[in-house]
Amino acid sequence: MKKWGIVWIVLTLFLAGLVIAATNTVVEERVGEINTLDPDWNYDTSSGEAIWQIYENLLRYDGKKFIPMLSTNVPSLKDGTILDGGKTYIFHIRQGVYFHNGDILTPQDVVYSLERSLIFSRSGGPSWMLAEPLFPKINGSYVDSIEQWAVKLAGVKSYGDLFVAGTKTPKNDKCKQALIEAFKLISKAFEIKGNDVIIHLPHLYPPFLAAIDTVYGGSILDKKWAIEQGAWDGKADDWWKYHNPTREKDPLYAVTNGTGPFSLERWSKGREIVFKRFNKYWRGPAKVEYAIIKIVNEFTTRKLDLMRGNADIIDAPAQYLKQLEGIPNVKVLKGFPSLRVIAMYFIQTINSTGNPYIGSGKLDGNGIPPDFFANKDIRMAFEYLFPHKEYIKSIWYGQAITPNGGLPTILFGYNPNTPPTYHQDLTKAIEYFKKAFNGEVWKKGFKFTIVYNTGNDQGRVACEMIKTYARKINPKFKIEIKNELWSSFLSDLIAKRLPMYPVGWGGAVADPYYFAQPFFASTGTLGAFLGKAYTEWAKINMDPLVNESMKTLDPKKRAKCYTELNVKAFKNAIYLWLAQPLAYEILRSDLKGWTYNPTRPGEDFYELSK
Structure with a gap:
């Protein structure tokens, strides 16, 4: 009896532990x-x-507005913590904040963290969001990496030219001094007065608060702890040794110490x-x-x-x-608009050298010429060819909307009525195809390949729909579909070999600039891949509006620029907008x-x- 009593007590305590564990x-x-787990490497949602x-920023966007986090204030013109016409920001650093190891947060930790993000600058990483506002421009253009200033100051062609081949040792004193001077361009942006961190921007940058809010590169580290782990030592004369590391050799890859x-x-x-x-x-x-x-x-x-x-x-x-x-x-909550837009890209100047995706490379029924999508009638034809409603229903199961441009619905500058969305109208599609290239497209037909990245099922379905309806209205319209692993897909995309492809763009930054600039600017991450015909047109038609949107802190004036950009993109059929996904949540x-x-x-x- 005693034995079973002991077993019963142990079992009862065990089950109670499970209940406590489940509750807590x-x-x-x-x-x-x-x-x-390094915020400066991170650029994915997982x-x-x-x-x-684990980590926190100075501010955080709560879905409607910025709220104070490790700063006790959100800088504003009204309270005098934004000065110099929008180029100086004062942050009152919260006192008595503990890091997980027991260290106390200081203004020095804030400055170190932001500077580390800028010198870390791993290839394909998020540091460009801080580099654009904090580095002086070069020839009127924003700088995305400390590398650009180091190269300019040294007078060399590329970042690799600064070092002894295969090393991170500067070639000579001139190269080393250029590297040091490049760092000084950002270090002078930061000032500490008492418990305040004052940031001096070299130029007006309206979305600066959004830039430092992002979880991708704006998190605050414990300087002392980070250095002890082997991260950047905070010095100007060796920062390049800590620049662009491989993931597993990053000392903060798998260890953490935040204030979260x-x-x-x-x-x-x-x-x-x-x-x-x-x-x-x-x-x-x-x-x-x-x-x-x-x-x-x-x-x-x-x-x-x-x-x-x-x-x-x-x-x-x-x-x-x-x-x-x-x-x-179980609860299923749905219908939340996301910060993501998916589009089909028309490459207006295709790289034809050894390109298997454009057939003969001519408008002879067996291929397409490199400037095929530079023809507006062709782009308009595909806009009306695509079954937008069918696509949202069949592949997104209603958990997406058809965008009317490159701005998500929750950002200022989005207008639900201007422009409208395209809809499938095969009569109009035929009309535009017949107009294109003086009727030669309709008469001879065409042949090309749409490529999507492996695993992109929504993209695959969009490609298949385009193929099906193109063949339906004219049997001479021959479209093939191919999938590539992401590395190969990205390589072909960068080389502008893909005539048409589906790709999504999104982020965790609550400002329309981070959509308008990539989609519409001639130097944008996405627009630049559309080819020379687009970039030359964009320099005249889109760049002035993108630039104008960055000359004022007034959201109404900025919104007007973004709305106009969307309208121009719509009227000229620059992209075939596929979907803005709707977020949903499944929970107990x-x-x-x-x-x-x-x-x-x-x-x-x-x-x-x-």
């Missing part, structure tokens, strides 16, 4: 793997979600990451003690875990939402506190409780 733990199951729990509501308990790469409540958190401890993100690739497994209460939040493809909506104790009914924030990469476990 939030579990999310998702598919995206975490790549890094890593961003983890970093959001959770500290890192453990990270089992490819499996799960566990966060533990930080009880000295300046806003007060989180309501749950642990938060866990598990990587579970099978939807059926995620669904069963949600039903059983083993998971509180799960990822699910849109086509499975109806399966989930009727499950007891007993989970409380969830709110939607379009700039947040995933969950904010601090808000949640049971």
